[in-house]
Amino acid sequence: MAFEDYDEYEQGEQVRKWIKENGIAVAVGVVLALALIFGWRKWQEHKTNHEVQAASQFAVVQNAVQADNKQAMAAALGDLQKNYADTTYAAFGSAAVAEYEVGKNDLKPATQALEWAVAHSKQPALKSLFSLRLARVQLAQDQPQQALTTLAAIPPGDYAALAAELSGDAQLQLGKPDAARKSYDAALARLGKDAPERNSVQMKLDNLTQPMAAPTGSKAQ
Amino acid sequence: MLQAIRNMFKNWIVITIFGILVIVAFLFFGIEGYFSQSNATWVAKVDGHEISQQDFNTAFNNYRQQQLNAPGNTMDPADFEKPEVKQAVLNQVVNRQLLLNLGDKLGIKVPDSLLREQIASYPIFQVNGKFDATVYTSWLQQQGKTPEQFQDEIRSDLATQQLPQAIVATAFGTKAEADAFLRLQLQTRDFSYVDLPPPAPTAAQGEVADAEVADYYKQHQADFMTPEQVSVNYIDLDAATMKAEPDLSDKALQARYDKEKSRFVSPAQWQVSHILVKLPAKPSEAEKQDALARARKIDAEAKAPGADFAKLAEQYSDDLGSKRQGGDLGWLSQGDAGPEFQAALDKLKKGEVSDPVLTSDGYHIIDLRDVREGHTETFAQVRDQLVQEATKDARQDAYRDVGNKLTDMIYNDPTSLKPAAEKLGLTIQTTPLFGREGAQSGLAADPKVVKAAFSDIVLQQGNASDPIDLGSEHMVIIHIDKHVAAAPKPLAEVAGQIKQAIIQQRVDVDAKKAAEAALAKLQGGEKLDALAAAAGQQVQQKTDVSRNEASLDPELLDAVFKLAHPAKDADTRALVPLAKGHYALVVLSGVKPGDGSKIPEQAQGFLREQMARAFGAADLDGLMDALRKGAKIETAPDRM
Numbered sequence: 072m073a074f075e076d077y078d079e080y081e082q083g084e085q086v087r088k089w090i091k092e093n094g095i096a097v098a099v100g101v102v103l104a105l106a107l108i109f110g111w112r113k114w115q116e117h118k119t120n121h122e123v124q125a126a127s128q129f130a131v132v133q134n135a136v137q138a139d140n141k142q143a144m145a146a147a148l149g150d151l152q153k154n155y156a157d158t159t160y161a162a163f164g165s166a167a168v169a170e171y172e173v174g175k176n177d178l179k180p181a182t183q184a185l186e187w188a189v190a191h192s193k194q195p196a197l198k199s200l201f202s203l204r205l206a207r208v209q210l211a212q213d214q215p216q217q218a219l220t221t222l223a224a225i226p227p228g229d230y231a232a233l234a235a236e237l238s239g240d241a242q243l244q245l246g247k248p249d250a251a252r253k254s255y256d257a258a259l260a261r262l263g264k265d266a267p268e269r270n271s272v273q274m275k276l277d278n279l280t281q282p283m284a285a286p287t288g289s290k291a292q
Numbered sequence: 293m294l295q296a297i298r299n300m301f302k303n304w305i306v307i308t309i310f311g312i313l314v315i316v317a318f319l320f321f322g323i324e325g326y327f328s329q330s331n332a333t334w335v336a337k338v339d340g341h342e343i344s345q346q347d348f349n350t351a352f353n354n355y356r357q358q359q360l361n362a363p364g365n366t367m368d369p370a371d372f373e374k375p376e377v378k379q380a381v382l383n384q385v386v387n388r389q390l391l392l393n394l395g396d397k398l399g400i401k402v403p404d405s406l407l408r409e410q411i412a413s414y415p416i417f418q419v420n421g422k423f424d425a426t427v428y429t430s431w432l433q434q435q436g437k438t439p440e441q442f443q444d445e446i447r448s449d450l451a452t453q454q455l456p457q458a459i460v461a462t463a464f465g466t467k468a469e470a471d472a473f474l475r476l477q478l479q480t481r482d483f484s485y486v487d488l489p490p491p492a493p494t495a496a497q498g499e500v501a502d503a504e505v506a507d508y509y510k511q512h513q514a515d516f517m518t519p520e521q522v523s524v525n526y527i528d529l530d531a532a533t534m535k536a537e538p539d540l541s542d543k544a545l546q547a548r549y550d551k552e553k554s555r556f557v558s559p560a561q562w563q564v565s566h567i568l569v570k571l572p573a574k575p576s577e578a579e580k581q582d583a584l585a586r587a588r589k590i591d592a593e594a595k596a597p598g599a600d601f602a603k604l605a606e607q608y609s610d611d612l613g614s615k616r617q618g619g620d621l622g623w624l625s626q627g628d629a630g631p632e633f634q635a636a637l638d639k640l641k642k643g644e645v646s647d648p649v650l651t652s653d654g655y656h657i658i659d660l661r662d663v664r665e666g667h668t669e670t671f672a673q674v675r676d677q678l679v680q681e682a683t684k685d686a687r688q689d690a691y692r693d694v695g696n697k698l699t700d701m702i703y704n705d706p707t708s709l710k711p712a713a714e715k716l717g718l719t720i721q722t723t724p725l726f727g728r729e730g731a732q733s734g735l736a737a738d739p740k741v742v743k744a745a746f747s748d749i750v751l752q753q754g755n756a757s758d759p760i761d762l763g764s765e766h767m768v769i770i771h772i773d774k775h776v777a778a779a780p781k782p783l784a785e786v787a788g789q790i791k792q793a794i795i796q797q798r799v800d801v802d803a804k805k806a807a808e809a810a811l812a813k814l815q816g817g818e819k820l821d822a823l824a825a826a827a828g829q830q831v832q833q834k835t836d837v838s839r840n841e842a843s844l845d846p847e848l849l850d851a852v853f854k855l856a857h858p859a860k861d862a863d864t865r866a867l868v869p870l871a872k873g874h875y876a877l878v879v880l881s882g883v884k885p886g887d888g889s890k891i892p893e894q895a896q897g898f899l900r901e902q903m904a905r906a907f908g909a910a911d912l913d914g915l916m917d918a919l920r921k922g923a924k925i926e927t928a929p930d931r932m
Contacts, residue, residue: 096303100310107311108318122399130406133461159398166462170904173464194398196918200459200911211468228921230914240472267906274476282856282864 125151125160132164136171144168152187159197162188166201169208178212189221199225206237215244232261236272243279252279336382337926338389345931351385352378378932386927390919391452402450410446459911465903470896471888473903478886480836483852483878486824487832488810490803490873497798500791508790509783516786520778521725524745524770526735527709527718529698531691531765535717538679538686545678549671556674559626560666562637564658565601565619567594570610571654587648587655594645594657601645601659610654619659633658691765694718699759702769706755709771722773738762744770751775800873807875811867820879836884848876855880 077085090097128151135144151164165188172181185205192198202221209218218241225234239254255276262269334342356372371377394400412423419427432442509516549556569587572579590608594601602618609615629637636649636658646658694716701712713720726736728746735741744750744757756771810823824831837844839853851868855878858864864880888896 093303093306096306097310099303100307101314103307104311104314108315118399119401122401123403125399126401126403127405129458159400163458163462166458170462170464173466174900176467178466194394196915196922197398199918200915203911203914204464207466207469211466229918230911233910233914268910271473271476277854278476278479278857280854280856282859283866 121155122158122160125155125158128155129160129164129167132167136167144171148184152191156191159192159194162192162197162201165191166204169204173208173211178208181208182212195226196229199229203230203233203237206241210237210240210244213244215241219245232258232266232268235261236268236275239275243275248279252276252281255279332928333931335928335931336386336389337924338386339393339923339925341389341393343385343389348382348385348932351388352381355381355384375929379929382927382929382932386920386925387916388452390916390923391455392448393923394919395451395455398455400451400454402447402454406450407443407447410450411443456912459915460905460908463904463908463911465900465907467900469903470900473899474888474891475885478838478888478891479853480838480884480886481852481880482835482882482884483837483880484820484831484833485848485852485868485876485878486820486827486829487870488803488807488827488829488875488877490799491806493795493799497795497802500794504794505787505790506783508794509786512790513780516781517778518776518781519727521727521774521776522745522751523723523725523773524736524741524750525709525720525722525773526768526770527698527713527720528735528768529691529695529718529766531687534687534690534694536683536686536690538682540679540682545675545682546671548678548682549674556669558664558667561623561625561664562660563623563662564621564629564637564660565605566611566614566621566659567601567605567609567619567657568611568653569608569648569655569657583655584648587657591645591648591657594659623664688765695759695767698769702756706749709756709769725774725776735768741768741770745772796873803873803875804869807867807869807877810875810877811865814865814877814879820877823877835882845870847871848878851876852878852880857883 128147131147132144132151135141135147148164148168151158151161155161165184169181169184169188172178172184182205185201185208188201189198189205192201202225206218206221209215209221219238222234222238222241235254235258239251239258242248242251242254255272258272259269259276262272333345335345335348336343352372359372411417411428416431417423417428429439432439435442567590569583569590571583575583590604593599594604602620605619606615609619611619614621624637626634630651632649632651633656636646636656637660640646640658640660642660642663644660646656646660648655648657698712698716698718701715702709705711709720712718721735723734723736724731726742726745728742730739730742731737736745738760740760740762744760747757749755750757750770750772754772756769759767759769761767810827814820814823821831834844837849837852839849841849847870848868851866855864855866858880864878866878866880868876868878870876891899
């Protein structure tokens with residue numbers, strides 16, 4: 072029997088009955104959904120606040136670097152790495168401190184800061200960027216093998232010219248001029264025709280010219 | 293039991309259905325705008341984010357402004373229609389969107405404090421170096437923007453800049469890198485060399501048959517072409533030389549003088565101090581008497597010999613504005629003061645103090661400290677100037693008038709300059725022939741004219757050019773006169789040149805053979821001086837030569853620095869081809885690394901900063917490449 076066949080009173084009764092049976096379920100459904108929406112919004116708000124705080128803490132690190140204030144720098148970086156490790160600002164805070172330490176020729180703490188940045192970057196292109204910097208600091212400490220390991224983690228094709236040049240530097244440090252020559256060649260191939268880095272890479276390559284299989288003993292005409 | 297489960301199950305269905313209803317209601321509330329948009333208008337789409345035509349146009353106009361205003365600009369407005377220019381701007385816009393998307397994903401935030409600082413730092417919102425809220429609001433009104441809109445623009449600008457700035461700011465150059473660079477850059481090399489000049493041509497080599505010349509001519513046709521040249525007819529319109537008939541009658545000049553009289557009049561001015569005895573708004577008679585009595589007393593003191601008016605003003609004056617400055621009102625002109633005050637001034641002489649003067653404010657005692665007499669240049673005095681100005685104005689009017697007519701007529705019939713020139717009484721001039729590199733002097737020395745002369749409109753279509761702006765109120769319109777296509781020069785004209793080239797080729801072959809033979813001997817162990825003597829040359833001995841040694845042939849130097857390092861207790865022997873058929877036999881005996889520590893510390897610091905900047909820029913390029921590779925980018929060039 073269809074709903075319309077009941078008279079008004081009966082219809083009312085039907086509705087009342089349905090509500091009696093299902094009312095609580097409806098209410099629970101509505102409340103759960105509202106709680107979900109509210110919770111999601113709260114979470115968004117929390118995330119935004121968290122990021123804004125991280126941004127201002129990063130500014131503190133940058134100001135401390137500017138002011139050459141090591142204590143304030145360490146405190147702000149500690150806070151960033153501890154409480155905001157999930158934000159990009161923590162990685163850049165570490166990079167800022169690494170820049171400061173490299174400037175002071177303190178390569179150990181610079182290495183640590185960059186290792187932290189690499190380990191905590193989820194965005195691949197930024198992770199690669201910090202890896203390149205880490206490899207350069209490792210090279211500066213005569214650690215070519217570590218530098219090669221760091222470079223190997225960069226997806227092929229990303230920062231190709233820079234990565235190839237650094238591989239060449241590492242191979243040269245390892246006493247492998249042939250491999251270094253190939254790397255510099257690859258770097259030049261990846262560099263634009265008027266890239267400003269061309270000259271210095273070319274200079275590195277030219278310094279590794281292979282001795283000709285010169286026939287020193289060949290007879291003279 | 294089963295019933296209970298069934299009930300429970302039924303309940304969960306109801307709960308889920310209503311829950312979803314509520315969420316759907318919230319999600320889609322206020323979202324209908326997304327569905328009503330039916331026509332796609334984006335010019336690019338970066339990972340689903342659309343760049344609208346409007347955004348692109350804004351970026352494009354900014355780019356155009358920048359380029360046109362840049363010093364040494366050679367682009368003319370037509371260049372901006374080229375697809376490659378639009379593509380370059382599109383790349384910029386896409387890069388910006390890539391950075392915005394990345395910032396979004398990484399949670400890059402622009403704190404309100406940063407936004408405030410940024411807005412406050414713009415000089416246009418500042419008064420006396422400080423941010424001024426009223427200036428800011430009125431500027432926003434002028435631009436028709438709400439504060440929120442403007443702040444959003446700045447916020448997204450800052451959001452796109454934050455990452456690149458952070459990348460560049462954290463870039464570095466290590467000391468090891470700087471040292472390694474200096475070891476190479478400052479490297480010196482020890483070597484000796486012998487210059488082997490090309491031999492003189494033999495008698496047989498000097499004989500060149502006509503057939504050989506003809507053959508060479510055929511094979512090297514491209515080397516013996518006359519350049520493509522054009523000459524153009526042009527109408528030159530210059531306000532400075534326009535024919536104009538200004539009305540120089542006295543009547544007209546007088547009218548001009550009257551109209552601009554204020555320019556010729558320097559008004560009278562009075563330097564004044566005063567002491568005010570204030571009256572209430574509606575003074576009673578008693579109050580008036582009282583004030584006047586006080587004013588007279590002060591006046592008497594001020595008029596006493598040796599009185600210090602400034603001090604009296606500080607003591608007595610009711611004018612709070614001037615009291616502290618000793619009553620000083622500065623220089624007043626006609627109309628600055630009220631009529632009663634002015635009337636009193638007119639009667640005073642320099643250095644005199646007035647009797648009390650009644651104005652609506654109260655009684656003033658006026659000290660006239662200095663007077664500048666007004667001065668008017670008479671019509672006769674400025675007549676010459678007026679004649680010049682009238683002539684200049686008339687020329688400019690004529691320029692605008694004739695210029696507009698000319699432009700219109702050429703626009704309507706671009707096939708010839710003649711009708712317009714005849715109608716407007718202008719002369720058509722003609723340039724001599726010139727090539728794409730332009731002429732040394734005359735009209736064709738202007739790159740804009742050359743570009744227009746070889747443009748599609750003028751050269752191919754044979755139409756008149758658009759007006760070419762040559763500076764303030766000076767333009768030309770050009771039309772092709774003659775076009776001389778590139779053509780081979782006649783053989784007779786270049787035969788001598790070809791003969792020389794053939795002889796040179798023959799000699800070069802011999803020179804190369806001789807040089808290679810000498811290298812073989814050198815490598816075979818023969819001494820360099822013996823080889824030098826055989827060639828009738830001297831050995832040049834060079835030690836500690838740096839890369840940029842100015843006294844040596846750069847070609848030789850470049851080659852020497854590319855030679856392999858000599859092995860231990862040995863040297864590197866090589867042959868270096870030089871210009872004009874010369875060869876150098878080179879023996880490289882030593883390579884010494886450069887010593888960076890000899891460079892002043894400050895210069896080392898600069899080098900590291902420079903390296904940091906270069907690495908920062910390379911990092912940023914690499915990042916953009918990686919982002920581009922990883923993003924889904926669609927473009928719609930037809931909508932640009």
